[in-house]
Amino acid sequence: MIQLQHIERVFMVGEEEVHALRDVNMAAEAGEYIAIMGPSGSGKSSLLNILGLLDRPDSGSYELDGTLVSNLDEKQQAAIRMHKIGFVFQFFHLVPRLSAFDNVALPLVLSGVKPDERQTRVSAALAAFGLSNRARHRPDQLSGGQRQRVAIARATIMQPSVILADEPTGNLDRSSGIEVAEILEELNHQGMTLIMVTHDPEMGKRSRRQVLMVDGRIEGRTREDRGQ
Amino acid sequence: MLPQDFFRYTVKSVAAQRLRSFLTATGIAVGIGAVVLLTSLGEGLQQFVLAEFTQFGTNLISINPGKVTTHGISGALISNVRPLTIEDARILKNIPQIIDTVSVVQGNGAIESGGRQRRTTIYGVDASAARVWRFEIAAGQFLPDDPPRAARSFVVLGSKVRQELFGSSQALGTRVRIGGELFRVIGAMESKGQLLGFDLDDSVYIPTSKAMALFNRDSLMEINLLHSAGSSSTSVAEQVKKVLVARHGSEDFSITTQEKMLEVLGGVLGTLTFAVGAIGGISLLVGGVGILTIMSIAVNERTGEIGLLRAMGVERSQILALFLGEAVVLAAIGGLAGLGLGVGGSWLCSLLIPALPAHTSWSYAAAAELLAVVVGLLAGVLPARRAAALHPVEALRAE
Numbered sequence: 266m267i268q269l270q271h272i273e274r275v276f277m278v279g280e281e282e283v284h285a286l287r288d289v290n291m292a293a294e295a296g297e298y299i300a301i302m303g304p305s306g307s308g309k310s311s312l313l314n315i316l317g318l319l320d321r322p323d324s325g326s327y328e329l330d331g332t333l334v335s336n337l338d339e340k341q342q343a344a345i346r347m348h349k350i351g352f353v354f355q356f357f358h359l360v361p362r363l364s365a366f367d368n369v370a371l372p373l374v375l376s377g378v379k380p381d382e383r384q385t386r387v388s389a390a391l392a393a394f395g396l397s398n399r400a401r402h403r404p405d406q407l408s409g410g411q412r413q414r415v416a417i418a419r420a421t422i423m424q425p426s427v428i429l430a431d432e433p434t435g436n437l438d439r440s441s442g443i444e445v446a447e448i449l450e451e452l453n454h455q456g457m458t459l460i461m462v463t464h465d466p467e468m469g470k471r472s473r474r475q476v477l478m479v480d481g482r483i484e485g486r487t488r489e490d491r492g493q
Numbered sequence: 494m495l496p497q498d499f500f501r502y503t504v505k506s507v508a509a510q511r512l513r514s515f516l517t518a519t520g521i522a523v524g525i526g527a528v529v530l531l532t533s534l535g536e537g538l539q540q541f542v543l544a545e546f547t548q549f550g551t552n553l554i555s556i557n558p559g560k561v562t563t564h565g566i567s568g569a570l571i572s573n574v575r576p577l578t579i580e581d582a583r584i585l586k587n588i589p590q591i592i593d594t595v596s597v598v599q600g601n602g603a604i605e606s607g608g609r610q611r612r613t614t615i616y617g618v619d620a621s622a623a624r625v626w627r628f629e630i631a632a633g634q635f636l637p638d639d640p641p642r643a644a645r646s647f648v649v650l651g652s653k654v655r656q657e658l659f660g661s662s663q664a665l666g667t668r669v670r671i672g673g674e675l676f677r678v679i680g681a682m683e684s685k686g687q688l689l690g691f692d693l694d695d696s697v698y699i700p701t702s703k704a705m706a707l708f709n710r711d712s713l714m715e716i717n718l719l720h721s722a723g724s725s726s727t728s729v730a731e732q733v734k735k736v737l738v739a740r741h742g743s744e745d746f747s748i749t750t751q752e753k754m755l756e757v758l759g760g761v762l763g764t765l766t767f768a769v770g771a772i773g774g775i776s777l778l779v780g781g782v783g784i785l786t787i788m789s790i791a792v793n794e795r796t797g798e799i800g801l802l803r804a805m806g807v808e809r810s811q812i813l814a815l816f817l818g819e820a821v822v823l824a825a826i827g828g829l830a831g832l833g834l835g836v837g838g839s840w841l842c843s844l845l846i847p848a849l850p851a852h853t854s855w856s857y858a859a860a861a862e863l864l865a866v867v868v869g870l871l872a873g874v875l876p877a878r879r880a881a882a883l884h885p886v887e888a889l890r891a892e
Contacts (some may be wrong), residue, residue, distance in 0.1 A: 319885045321805060340808055347806025354889065358801045362509035374498045422885050 272325035351420030410441030522825025524777030529835025535766030576712025601603030617704020633680035644700035816877035824869025
């Protein structure tokens with residue numbers, strides 16, 4: 266369902282050209298669980314940005330669910346981000362002035378879903394993530410683990426086909442991290458494709474497939490079919 | 494995004510920074526308040542002055558001797574000018590649209606009654622003056638319609654003169670001495686107030702021919718015409734001009750229609766109101782700069798949020814709209830508060846200084862609120878454009 270071919274991404278840092286991605290080819294089936302690993306500066310985040318349509322490759326093609334999305338204009342890409350991709354960030358990125366409920370409801374609000382439907386969907390999502398009694402709390406009244414759960418609820422409220430997680434446990438203590446990882450894995454079991462950037466080997470080991478990046482290239486695949 | 498959700502989102506953002514939003518909106522409030530207050534005063538003043546000038550009626554034309562030329566020298570100084578006479582006034586009355594005429598002579602003199610004396614303005618007028626100038630008689634009657642040559646020595650007193658000379662005692666029927674001649678008081682006027690510094694109540698009215706004799710004049714100082722409400726003042730003025738030119742041989746007089754005078758006056762006052770409003774506009778500009786500043790800060794602070802919104806599929810144009818919306822909400826709140834300030838202020842003003850009337854028209858209020866919204870839009874453009882131009886990856890990295 267995801268097909269990256271010959272993706273190149275070059276940044277200009279001052280006078281110098283920095284190759285963030287060099288001839289990246291990658292494919293992912295629907296429902297896969299992939300960890301993108303590698304040292305910092307290796308291009309993990311650049312790859313995730315390309316996958317999330319937050320950034321455009323300088324060359325190469327990106328196909329998502331049978332659509333060549335790398336050729337779409339900004340408006341169409343925004344629509345794909347809204348409906349097909351859920352983002353989970355290291356620093357949660359919750360809107361501080363909104364309650365947990367309103368944060369989770371935000372994608373529904375932005376896509377124009379009616380209030381009564383929002384109410385049922387958000388309540389169900391909060392219940393599913395064990396946050397029902399935190400619905401009226403603002404982010405600064407929540408623990409790190411709770412915040413990330415709110416963020417995951419928000420990322421999945423639109424029923425996306427892909428979850429892109431950038432160091433989702435990087436800012437959490439160990440037990441909260443495991444809890445968050447388990448939630449993401451549960452969503453993966455339900456059929457959502459999960460692609461996670463991490464530099465934590467522990468987290469990487471949990472995935473079914475690891476993609477190792479070094480210096481903007483995919484180095485090879487390790488630990489495929491961990492489960493079997 | 495549904496419109497009500499858009500509105501709620503922007504209002505929530507504004508409400509989240511209560512103190513800051515309050516201070517920013519105050520800037521706009523002061524600006525709008527100043528504009529509303531100053532234009533209200535200007536408008537009130539305009540209405541007041543126009544009312545003062547129309548209190549003698551609106552369909553008036555006055556004729557003065559001498560042609561005002563561009564050289565600024567009155568034709569009256571040149572010897573070949575024929576003075577205006579009572580006969581001129583009588584002839585003009587034959588023009589069908591002219592209802593009445595008043596032949597006016599004016600001067601200062603002493604008026605005595607019993608032991609009291611007062612120097613006052615003496616008007617020589619016709620019986621028609623009461624009707625043409627819309628005089629209200631408090632007691633007795635106005636001058637009778639005597640033929641000019643056989644006018645009886647009657648006088649009508651202005652309210653102040655009556656008060657000064659007679660106090661609470663009966664004035665009607667008593668004799669007073671004006672310039673050495675005896676006049677019988679037959680009427681007293683209602684108070685009319687002042688017009689451009691002339692105290693209309695500090696004057697007395699006697700027949701024109703008596704005043705001419707008193708001041709030793711053989712001509713009139715002015716003829717006032719009242720024309721019918723339906724007729725155009727310019728066409729009447731044309732006819733008057735034709736008649737008088739035929740009688741005098743040349744145009745040695747000036748015709749001023751009240752319509753023209755009010756037009757000029759209204760124009761001047763309107764400009765004044767606008768200028769005063771523009772001064773208030775300067776403080777509005779300062780308020781706009783305040784919004785610009787605070788919105789720029791907001792965009793900086795909320796870069797992460799902008800990145801998040803972009804990641805969730807919000808387009809650039811929607812980011813632009815959201816931040817513009819916030820600027821407009823700030824300005825609109827400030828504008829409403831400013832309206833309150835301005836209307837309250839002008840109300841207070843008219844309460845404290847009754848002589849200075851203030852009048853806020855609804856169209857001004859609506860225009861002021863619209864102005865606030867426009868200021869908000871303009872002030873919001875720059876920060877909102879910056880927000881929309883942010884690259885989502887960069888924006889997400891900010892937090």
